[in-house]
Amino acid sequence: MPTSRTSCLRLLALFALLPFHTVLGAAPAADTAVRTGTLIDVDAGRVLSQQVILLAGDRIVAIQDASVPLPATLRVIDWSRYTVLPGLSDVHTHLIGDIQSANVAAPLMSTGARDALIGAIHAEATLKAGFTSVRDVGTYRAFVDVALREQINTGLLRGPRMMVAGAYVTISGGGGEVTGMAPDVIIPADFRRGVANNADEVRARVRELIAGGADFIKMIATGAVLTMGTTPGAAEFSEKEIHAAVEEAQKYGKDVTAHAHGADGIKAAVRAGVRSIEHGSLIDDEGIALMKKRGTWLVADIYNGDYIAEVGSAEHWPAEILEKNRQTTDAQREGFRKAVKAGVNIAFGTDAGVFPHGDNGKQLAYMVRYGQTPMQAIQSATISNARLMRKDTDIGSIAVGKYADLVAVDGDVLANIRLLERPSAVTKGGVLIQ
Structure with missing residues (x-):
């Protein structure tokens, strides 16, 4: 009969074979996709091209390349002509x-x-x-x-x-x-x-x-x-x-x-x-x-x-x-x-x-x-x-798990930061403000 230690090791091995979302619970299914032309990643201080931000309710659940097909059921916000930043x-x-x-x-x-x-x-x-x-x-x-x-x-x-x-x-x-x-x-x-x-x-x-x-x-x-x-x-x-x-x-x-x-x-x-x-x-x-x-x-x-x-x-x-x-x-x-x-x-x-x-x-x-x-x-x-403000787990960047607070501007904001004086579009918690 296996020892308790052996049983524990087998159980851990079994969990290791399961998909991550199966162990910890699957992420909420996305209901909205935001297509971006340029995305400003403020966490890393870099610029990404042709990304899609997936939202579930008021939160971001994934960020992926625009070449990845999207389910037909998603509501799509097409900001592919814009530079998109966090709120x-x-x-x-x-x-x-x-x-x-x-x-x-x-x-x-x-x-x-x-x-x-x-x-x-x-x-x-x-x-x-x-x-x-x-x-x-x-x-x-x-x-x-x-x-x-x-x-x-x-x-x-x-x-x-x-x-x-x-x-x-x-x-x-x-x-x-x-x-x-x-x-x-x-x-x-x-x-x-x-x-x-x-x-x-x-x-x-x-x-x-x-x-x-x-x-x-x-x-x-x-x-x-x-x-x-x-x-x-x-x-x-x-x-x-x-x-x-x-x-x-x-x-x-x-x-x-x-x-x-x-x-x-x-x-x-x-x-x-x-x-x-x-x-x-x-x-x-x-x-x-x-x-x-x-x-x-x-x-x-x-x-x-x-x-x-x-x-x-x-x-x-x-x-x-x-x-x-x-x-x-x-x-x-x-x-x-x-x-x-x-x-x-x-x-x-x-x-x-x-x-x-x-x-x-x-x-x-x-x-x-x-x-x-x-x-x-x-x-x-x-x-x-x-x-x-000690709120960086919820706001401040475009990242999985954070609120879908987004700002879109028409142009290269790093070349002309004054574009942010009058943004083209804004969402707060996934809700389109303008």
Whole structure:
């Protein structure tokens, strides 16, 4: 009679003879085929010709050469004249409420309902522009972003997959507050849900925001260009206070990102353990080296400065804001160039909401101008962003098992990256958006 060890070996041998799908379960049968002319493989940084992407429901189940015959039962999307890329993502957006204007009191002149409705319009514009995922990094009125995310998830609204911050964590009168009002104006409580002035208050705000539905925490570590009365280069939270947020968020499996313009604030946030630095306008060489060492992501909105200079001047935005923009724009772009050269993790984030939603793709050409190759810029807006958001098993590349989020452009996007400013077609989860 065979020993138990012999029986086990025979059983393993039997399993080895079976097809892989028999052992682990067959992949779902494809219901849709997407024919591509050129496919951008961002995982490998290569270009493939004449490929077919097979979908089952909202996921990719296979990628094969176009010469392989297809079952007659498949629905076929013929993009054989297009270059096809993964759905793009933007990890620094503000979908809720009005676009930035000269009126610093504008956030107080809208209702929560109106902010949400406008957010729905912005979400659809973002999706149509090829951005199938976003990280929304803060809203003045707390938790409206959570509501928008939930209604997109239910399918009631069309928009990108959203990760949301719930509200800004900011000091009193800091870069995440509505400022510039008369001293006796009382700012509503739902605009101040994230205000904290010491480490204990920071921990409390983090817990409250996560309980309210936040996917991550956004800390305003320095002053802001667009917040009256604050100085971009000045630190507003200490390293200890930022670390308190990081430590508290980690208890719930959440990350912290830091709005940080000034060099000292950037370095304090990196040492405290934040996942990414937003803006990074006045970063110095020490900060770049520290980010490289720690693996911290840089999200630099390097298109934004030109928009603020042009539109802000034409619309007579406050002189203080225009001057701070002048002081940070060129420095930010030079810091970005140095960070790219140093090998810092670069993510794609635009600060959409300062400029109109749907124009997110305009930043890609700036990223190429300031140091990235076209492929690197595309990777920043796809697989790199997915890794930053810890979503790379679901989004970020055209790969088996991931969502069928696809963008098609008419032409060679590596020769002309501006083609991504207005894609020809978009799918989210296999659903044709346009």
